[in-house]
Amino acid sequence: MQNELSVPSLKKKIVFIVEHSTVKGFYPLERVATVAKLLKDEESVYIFLKQDGQEAIEIFTDEQLSPILFDNYTELKTQIRSLEPDLIVQEGKDSLVEQIEQLRPFCKTIVHFDDFGEGALLADCNIVALFEEVRENTAQNILSGSFAFAVKESLKTIANERVSNELSSPPHIVVSYEDGDENNLTYRTLRHLTQLQIPLRVTVAIDREYKHSVEDLQMMVLSRRNTRILKDDHALEKLLPEADIVICNANYTPYKVATVGIPCITAAQNERELNNAFPREHNGFIHLGLGRKMKQSNIQNAVMEMLLHEARRERAVRKQFELELQDNNDVIKSLLLDFAYERHNMVSL
Structure with missing residues (x-):
């Protein structure tokens, strides 16, 4: 009998890094829970949640997701280095340049959601639902539109x-x-x-x-x-x-x-x-x-x-x-998978 060659399909490692923002409220955490739940059956999904009390944790546990808690970015850097993810998705609090610089060596592709901090400029893509009227000085890495709102x-x-x-x-x-x-x-x-x-x-x-x-x-x-x-x-x-x-x-x-x-x-x-x-x-x-x-x-x-x-x-x-x-959830899921599998091309949606 002829042996059939079977090639195992390797799952991509997708990491969500989430920090509660008092300005944006709890919705960014809900967006991560919604999108992570869609991805976890097909890919290896990890959620790193900055310590912020039980309410934040319950947003994930209510969806049968188990976040990994962290206290600071030095601790997070160690975990990301050992994991070597294919994609990092940053969500919640606006990011700082030094935070992204710490993570960049260990991941080829970093995507942010609704990030208005200085660290957003270092991301490969900043996906924005809270978009403003079109301005001439809009950063080149921004994809904005109503599609960026994930629906529970x-x-x-x-x-x-x-x-x-x-x-x-x-x-x-x-x-x-x-x-x-x-x-x-x-x-x-x-x-x-x-x-x-x-x-x-x-x-x-x-x-x-x-x-x-x-x-x-x-x-x-x-x-x-x-x-x-x-x-x-x-x-x-x-x-x-x-x-x-x-x-x-x-x-x-x-x-x-x-x-x-x-x-x-x-x-x-x-x-x-x-x-x-x-x-x-x-x-x-x-x-x-x-x-x-x-x-x-x-x-x-x-x-x-x-x-x-x-x-x-x-x-x-x-x-x-x-x-x-x-229909937004399917759009967001497809977009993140394109980034994880390096199929991305920064074409405006």
Whole structure:
């Protein structure tokens, strides 16, 4: 008998390095968990997580992933040197030049997500979902677009289970300023909404990163019928199935809302969010600018525009669905595999 030659297929080693950023919130960790789960059946995947408490760890363990904890980059360098990965994916906190210089000798290809630090210039590619309007001095290694938002399975489920976008009676407005809400836009928005003299149901989403007193909100809630607070680690996700309009910050939250397909009003928590080009009119959003400068008339007019004009709500949802965000995970997976197998060619997506 003729012996058949079988060539074993060697898996690529893909390393994710993750550090929680108070500015970007927990979503970057969720993106790594989502993408790593897609890759781990085909390749050898390792997740190195900078020590930051149990909440960060649980994002991975909830997805049956086991992160390797590290305290500093000197310790991480030792582990990366012994591993010799084919691809490093850096996520979360903005990187420093010295961090990347420590890792570069042990890996041919380094990819970053939403990195606005100086170390991003040393990466082979910086994949950006929080992109700004096109500028002449944009770094050559940037790939930007809405494709860079990885979609959790739970968001896909909510999107598929939403029956229609008919307004409830009374209409239900969800207020959700994620990622810390440094200027307490939650309080400011709720105060403005309570001045609207129309029947409304308002729910305020308070997650684990909200930094301010909930008691102040509770006092305001008591003064208005059909107004409540939902305090939960995943408050927004719990409310998306029943929201008619979402008012939120301009970071990653608009992507979550657009995945489900809900009319959305955004206000920036800081200057960085103000520059984000995704949550704008061309994608169906009403953008109010910097939240701390938001006038009562502006937010009230935006709410009334969404409530009174069915065509405006329909256009908002149509624009969101035209982005086809639910296909993003396949795009990101293919892109990272191209880098791992050195098939990459920096052609804009």
